[in-house]
Amino acid sequence: MKQYPPDLRENYDTNIEQVQSVVYRMLQIIDSICEEFDINYWLDYGTLLGAVRHHGFIPWDFEADIGMLRSDYIVFKEIIEKELPEDLFFxxxxxxxxxxxFPVVEAKIRDKYSNYIHDLNHPDRKWHNGIQVDIFVYDIDNKFENCISNAFERNFSKSKIHLLFEEIGYTEKQQFNDHQFPIPIGYDQYLQRNYGDYKILPPIEERNPPYVEVFTPCNHPETLDWYNKL
Structure with a gap:
């Protein structure tokens, strides 16, 4: 039986620390599975920014983003359900x-014990709403030359922050907490297109994470009760 990193959410005092401990464990598990099955991926968006600027999470970030090419996602999708531990949902x-x-983020890995209670725009939500890692799937872009893009960039963004082929030609490893994760070799140019001078922190009033219910799941069938997990 595979050994996965332990769930340490109860070891932390603040809500954001508890959330990030859950997300970090999820990232480690994803990384282990991708390495075993030779699936290429990279840290993306705010998680990439956190890795480069903070060598870990942006202090107020409450989720994670990864990217992978369509060819890798096809393999990932075929194997991930049987490889994940029981407490995670693909x-x-x-x-x-x-x-x-789905038209924005094709897939997510969800924690079965938790619930993003701040989602007030969808009070009748029926989909799984546990703590998440977003999976952005990239295809060759049909609008910008020499680029790859995901569904969000193609359909919902008016920017030009698509990844260039040469920026993702291969990946390098970046320290994130006490683990090394893959990032695009062209991360600097990519982050500048996304965030401008990404080394400057936003105003303090913009650094407030929402409260996440870490020990109470949503009402989806694919959930688990934290207090009865042992």
Whole structure:
């Protein structure tokens, strides 16, 4: 039986520390599975920014983002459900038919014990809403030359922050907490297109994470009760 990093959420005092401990464990598990099955991926968006600027999470970040090419995602999708531990859920259009964000983020890994209670825009939500790692799937872009892009960039963003081929030609490893994760070799140019001078912190009033219920799941069938887990 595979050994996974332990869930340490109870070891932390603040809500954001508890959330980040859950997300960090999820990232480690994803990394282990991708390494075993030779699946290439990289830290993306705010998680990439956190890795480069903070060598870990942006202090107020409450989720994580990874990217992978379509060819790698096909392999990932075939094996991930049987490789994940029982307390994690692979969410996509097929595994969660109520998941409405498929046109933006094709898949997520969800924690079964938790719940993003701040999602007030969808009070009748039926999809799984546990702590998440977003999986952005990249294809060759049909609008910008020499680029790859994901569904969000193609359909919902007016920017030009798509990854260039040469920026993702291969990846390098970046320290994130006490683990090394892959990042695009062209991370600097990519982050500048995303965030401008990304080394400057935003105003303090913009550094407030929402409260996440870490020990109470949502009402989805694919959930577990933290207090009865042992």
């Amino acid at each position: 969410q996509c259009e097929e595994t969660d038919p109520e998941y409405i964000f």
